Amino acid sequence: MMIATWNVNSLKVRLPQVLGWLESKKPTILCLQETKCPDDAFPVEAFAEAGFHVAFSGQRTYNGVAIVSQEPLQDVNTNPSCLNDVGKRVVAATVGDLRIVSVYAPNGQAPDSEKYLYKLAWYAYLTDWVKTELARYPAMILAGDFNVAPDDRDVYDPKAWQGHVLVTEKEREAFRRLLQIGFYDALRLFTEDGGIYTWWDYRQGAFWRNWGLRIDHVLLSEVLKNKILRVEVDRKARGAKKTSDHAPLIVTLKDV
């Protein structure tokens, strides 16, 4: 099976590109973030015509997450109660034996900001909730924009980024605590190479200079960690016209 995650920075603007991508890649599951799309405006029909089921949780202007799946989605949870969150940042659903969670972590703005404290608190809530969820669903995948570059290999210029949001030690700790409850960073199971990024700034031709960060991740629970065939970033999608500033991250698993 192939599971992908993509922060699309507005599903309304990106819908044609997302549908084209689904048609060419034919992923089993695609998790979306930053749909910026209220639930009553979600393009359910467009996905249905393309042969995909959807689960979503969105709002105007900000945030918004979805799961797009070839197989029907069951036990959809759009509002984990212990997440205590005003933003729509998590949606979970079951596909066969797999529990899938599409995640959009807060950005954090700046290390001395209220939003940064909110981000750290949000990670603590997420970790608590995921722990409970993992006890119910041993085969679990968290896929999304975690807004943390786990270590300096994941940053194009660690010195320039030092002290900035996305790379601070507290954020990295929060991310590691999430992993410690029983998850594995799929890319790091596949390769130890640095310089693999999923986001590039729109400005300064950052993509063409490969000034990027690895902040989108697919996290696999223990029972799935030995099933990886391939992990790749679809840089071609990032290089397209009218693109998101994130590229899709694709994980292929065997026997799932």
Added chain:
DNA sequence: ATGGCGCGCGCAGCGCGA
């Protein structure tokens, strides 16, 4: 040090993202 781009909202220019 700042803003640089793109989006939503809404019709100007700002807040926000990362």
